[in-house]
Amino acid sequence: MNIIVCVKQVIDPEAPPASFSINTANNKAEMKGAAPVIDPYGEYAVEAALRLKEAVGGKIIIITMGANLLREVVKKPLAMGADELILLEDEAFANLDGWQTANTLALAIKKKGEFDLVLCGREASDTNAGQTGPVIAEILGIPCIVLARKIESNEDKVKIERVNSSGYDVIESVIPAVVTVSNEVGEPRYPTIKGIMAAKKIEPIIWKPADIGYDSGAVKQRTKLQKLYQPEHEAKCEFTEGETPEEMAVNLAVKLREAKIL
């Protein structure tokens, strides 16, 4: 089974919220003191691909798009066990909207050709758009299943457990298909030393706009970012005093009962 996984490089979403800031000059966000990482949501997709490969065999191709991609970051899926890495690396790929992103990835997927599944994270941790997977599916004209927590391959079909608010649906689909993977799939594995050594030997394939037939003039953006800002929080926490944790707890209970909150 040939599995393409789309993953991106993002600012570290796990860094403390206090280190987050927005550069209003270019509407870009940054995490001070934290290096970029592979999108954690995308890592779940890589993990799902690795489990499928373990179950039925095959090849995992990673596609990562952006500008200034750090090799030690974007190679992580290879170190986890993926086989090939394609980088769509160019300034032209740096500030695309949701539609342009999906369209560009779809061009690369078409160029790559043979595949059975395209996996994406359920959304990206920076844009939280949740559109890349579904829109790629529409562009390629193939089925789309979102929020997978388990994927089983059965010859020309896949069976997917799709998370919903009350449990999950079991969905059957023909392949090729696009599947977005949710965190319920389980913790992504850590790269092993062996994996890291193997990843070092794999040279990423680099595709420029011309390689995939991307014409920036022809693919107009459909959404425009008007404003990016940090919401204000009213910091007014009332801390309960006490000599011991137990005493603080009792005082809190009394206070909440008196205020009729509980």
Added chain:
Amino acid sequence: MSEYKGIVVYCESRDGKILPISAEGLGIGKKLADNLGQEVAAIIIGDKAVAQQTIAAGADRVFLVDDANLKEYQPDAYLNVLEKVITQVKPQIIIMGQNDSGRELAPRLASRFNTVATLDCVELAVDSNSKKLLQTKPVYGGNAQAVFITETDPQIVTIRTKAFAPLALDALRKGEVVSVSAELDESKLKTKIINRVEEEVVGIKLEDAPVVVAGGRGIGSTDGFKQIDELAKLLKGAVGASRPACDNNWVSDTAQVGLTGKIIAPDVYIAVAISGSSQHMSGCSGSKTIIAINKDKEANIFRHARYGVVGDWKKVLPAFTQKLKES
């Protein structure tokens, strides 16, 4: 000028009742429609009985697809039906819920009309110059908010649960119900839900609970969650959890609160050993009162909490629960 006009809200129902998020969609839809001097219409698939409810909740018109084959949600079938309805109605703005169906239907529907959707909006307004929809949504896991304009019609959005107010129901409101036929083309159905598994919830549902007691990474074990559960039961509330607690299987995934779990807005949210990452706060920041127990005074959760105790939950929680039992 665009040939697209008016606002439609895709309205869903369960057990013959309109979903709260659909009523919220009609609420904001009506407001935007008034601002633009246009109509707001509801689209209903499958459940005829809900038509009058959507009118009471604000719809001027109802586009009803009444087909016995569409009683149960199937993504491909519903997507194709919506595509047919939108082709006929040509609305300028489409509002859907950011729920199980909206998050998959909206982006795919948008692609079919050469536009793009904005998911999980928390504010919607009309730009006074362009008359386009200003769509505000959380980004960077809730660390920031972005305001987008969609340049192409129809402008499609999904709205976050409880971010918008529904209108007061008015049973006397009048509206027109228009039947729309949408023959299903079976050859376009590539996926099929073959089984629906409900994970058992004991007691009150997380989304409906007035009080939620939630545990985080610091709880450390399934046993720890028994204490969370004990307090939740005492307060007739539900148990919630942050993502790390769910990923470690200390508690069911359905208890997850946050961007990747449930978005809730209870009266009281008690966060125990939860640091308060932005992605978690996205799921509970609408709570009326947040109470936090955490050993780290610098934890982000205290920036959102009204009441706090700085201390080890293992010592604080039992004493807290005990005192509430007594008083």
